[in-house]
Amino acid sequence: MMNEEQERNTAAKETAKTKKMYKTIWRWHFYAGIIFAPILILLAVTGSVYLFKAEIEEAIYREYYEVTPQGEQISASEQVEEARRLYPEALVTQYRPGEDEERSSEVTVMEQGEAFTVFINPYTGESLGQLNNDDRIMDKIEKIHGELMAGTIGDRIVELVACWTIVLMATGVCLWMPRRKKGLAGVLFPRLNKGRKILRRDLHAVPAFWVTAGLLFLVLTGLPWSGFWGNNFQAMITNSGEGYPPSVWVGDAPVSAVQTKDIAEVPWAAETLDVPLSEIQGLVPLPLDKVVETADQFGLYPGYTVYLPQEKDGVYTLSIFSPKAQDEATMHIDQYTGAVLADYRYANYGIIGKVVAWGITLHKGTQFGLPNQLISLFVCLSVVFVAVSGIYLWWKRKPEKGLGAPAAPALVQKKPFLLLMAGLGILFPLVGLSILFVWIVDWLVIQRIPAVKKWLNA
Amino acid sequence: MKKFHALSILLAGLLLLSACSVRSDAAELYAQEAPIGAEIKLPETISANDKITVQAVLTQDGKKLEEADFVHFEIWKQDGSARYPMQEAADIGDGVYRLTASFANDGLYYIEVHAGNKGALISPQKQFVVGELSNSDLEALKQGPQKSEGTSGHHH
Numbered sequence: 001m002m003n004e005e006q007e008r009n010t011a012a013k014e015t016a017k018t019k020k021m022y023k024t025i026w027r028w029h030f031y032a033g034i035i036f037a038p039i040l041i042l043l044a045v046t047g048s049v050y051l052f053k054a055e056i057e058e059a060i061y062r063e064y065y066e067v068t069p070q071g072e073q074i075s076a077s078e079q080v081e082e083a084r085r086l087y088p089e090a091l092v093t094q095y096r097p098g099e100d101e102e103r104s105s106e107v108t109v110m111e112q113g114e115a116f117t118v119f120i121n122p123y124t125g126e127s128l129g130q131l132n133n134d135d136r137i138m139d140k141i142e143k144i145h146g147e148l149m150a151g152t153i154g155d156r157i158v159e160l161v162a163c164w165t166i167v168l169m170a171t172g173v174c175l176w177m178p179r180r181k182k183g184l185a186g187v188l189f190p191r192l193n194k195g196r197k198i199l200r201r202d203l204h205a206v207p208a209f210w211v212t213a214g215l216l217f218l219v220l221t222g223l224p225w226s227g228f229w230g231n232n233f234q235a236m237i238t239n240s241g242e243g244y245p246p247s248v249w250v251g252d253a254p255v256s257a258v259q260t261k262d263i264a265e266v267p268w269a270a271e272t273l274d275v276p277l278s279e280i281q282g283l284v285p286l287p288l289d290k291v292v293e294t295a296d297q298f299g300l301y302p303g304y305t306v307y308l309p310q311e312k313d314g315v316y317t318l319s320i321f322s323p324k325a326q327d328e329a330t331m332h333i334d335q336y337t338g339a340v341l342a343d344y345r346y347a348n349y350g351i352i353g354k355v356v357a358w359g360i361t362l363h364k365g366t367q368f369g370l371p372n373q374l375i376s377l378f379v380c381l382s383v384v385f386v387a388v389s390g391i392y393l394w395w396k397r398k399p400e401k402g403l404g405a406p407a408a409p410a411l412v413q414k415k416p417f418l419l420l421m422a423g424l425g426i427l428f429p430l431v432g433l434s435i436l437f438v439w440i441v442d443w444l445v446i447q448r449i450p451a452v453k454k455w456l457n458a
Numbered sequence: 459m460k461k462f463h464a465l466s467i468l469l470a471g472l473l474l475l476s477a478c479s480v481r482s483d484a485a486e487l488y489a490q491e492a493p494i495g496a497e498i499k500l501p502e503t504i505s506a507n508d509k510i511t512v513q514a515v516l517t518q519d520g521k522k523l524e525e526a527d528f529v530h531f532e533i534w535k536q537d538g539s540a541r542y543p544m545q546e547a548a549d550i551g552d553g554v555y556r557l558t559a560s561f562a563n564d565g566l567y568y569i570e571v572h573a574g575n576k577g578a579l580i581s582p583q584k585q586f587v588v589g590e591l592s593n594s595d596l597e598a599l600k601q602g603p604q605k606s607e608g609t610s611g612h613h614h
Binding site: 235236239240241245246247250262264277278281282283284286290334337338339340344345348350 | 481484489495502579584586
């Protein structure tokens with residue numbers, strides 16, 4: 001008899017425990033959802049558009065892109081000369097030969113902190129027009145997607161949202177997990193005829209489950225881009241020898257190994273030649289044409305960009321982030337001797353570098369072309385649907401007074417949950433920091449002001 | 459106490475992450491090239507018709523580059539009035555390659571060293587003055603970096 005009672009007691013305790021646990025998880029899912037859903041929707045929408053960057057730019061910049069092949073192309077340095085003529089005060093920073101014979105070349109110049117792209121017809125040497133890079137619509141969308149157009153702070157917010165999306169998915173899956181064995185309705189497909197309340201819940205929870213894998217993939221492949229977590233992650237894998245070689249993503253490029261005294265001075269004073277003769281004698285920079293020639297000899301994937309050296313010991317850097325990860329390349333060429341100082345291809349990436357490179361091309365939708373873009377688009381649209389249906393669910397359940405959050409048992413009592421959050425907090429320090437922030441605010445403010453405490457159900 | 463524990467773990471994790479930057483020797487863990495280094499030596503001052511010695515001191519992999527696959531010198535005058543065809547330089551050992559030359563006229567000259575060894579190629583150009591500079595030379599210098607005058611792509 002005693003045994004049975006004991007068993008019943010333990011069972012009751014267990015249920016109470018599970019219930020408390022469920023509430024805690026729900027509460028975190030609830031707050032994280034309300035706070036981060038709007039930004040998540042913004043990311044999904046801008047991401048959907050950015051997937052089609054190449055196609056969109058091809059259409060809106062046709063007049064700048066298209067050239068008719070006619071005879072020989074003029075040299076790269078003559079093309080750059082034309083851009084210099086149009087922007088005499090500007091600094092030439094990049095040159096990008098067209099990827100095929102019907103594509104114009106691009107010269108990027110910097111003037112007063114703004115970057116302009118000059119499109120040059122490589123057959124005639126004439127400019128097809130110029131664009132201020134800040135005015136390019138896809139650049140704007142990229143800026144929203146990557147940093148909410150708010151620089152470093154925006155970058156950190158996007159990263160925070162990405163990390164919290166993982167928390168949302170983890171807690172969401174816990175809430176979705178069927179607690180009673182009752183078939184697959186409401187689990188793998190929504191219950192359409194069980195009343196509105198159930199339908200509302202199912203229209204959030206069921207699609208959310210289906211989209212979890214895709215969204216998790218997008219978050220994890222997007223994170224290496226981020227400014228804080230991403231840069232640290234990249235630095236760690238580069239240091240381990242298993243990431244990208246240095247300078248491909250993080251780390252410095254090699255320098256041109258020439259002593260300053262060996263470099264020829266360039267007298268730029270227009271009227272007087274105020275440089276002594278001995279200073280004129282010295283090494284002169286390699287012409288751009290030779291750099292392009294080297295790129296062709298080394299078989300770089302077409303569409304690469306040449307970054308011109310801006311410092312005396314700088315190098316020419318050739319870089320291509322191609323649609324397919326396997327075609328990527330980063331090359332550094334000594335500014336004076338033309339020596340290839342580094343030639344990093346996909347094959348030279350470490351194993352983690354290769355995985356990250358694939359992740360990035362899959363995230364951008366370029367690795368497999370159209371099917372890749374369509375699958376990613378579907379995931380993005382589903383994310384929007386799930387975020388909206390989640391907010392709708394809350395809105396409909398929300399009481400007149402208060403936020404309608406599930407009541408909060410003290411967080412520290414829930415050991416497994418605490419461990420999970422601590423784990424995520426260490427893996428994603430921004431999550432950790434924000435949890436700390438919530439704790440402190442809770443402790444200092446919410447718990448001490450009854451009205452706030454009641455409204456938040458804390 | 460537990461709160462404090464979690465907090466310290468978090469902070470430790472944070473420090474661990476933010477202390478991370480790419481090591482300066484990380485490049486050694488990946489594919490490395492063996493670029494040729496070159497120092498081109500000319501007399502400080504050169505007058506017309508002087509018989510001078512031009513030297514290229516080559517290095518590769520941190521060592522003197524002896525018996526390079528090829529070392530050719532090419533010299534031309536800025537205004538295009540004189541061009542000395544590509545010539546093989548004499549290998550005098552210890553990574554030094556030499557050529558003697560003389561120039562009939564004053565002006566601004568360029569020398570390009572084409573060197574190659576085990577797949578690594580270089581073609582540095584050095585600017586030098588014989589005697590005095592003419593007005594057109596000064597003009598050319600003011601124009602900034604000179605355009606590609608040297609022949610290129612001969613060696614593969």
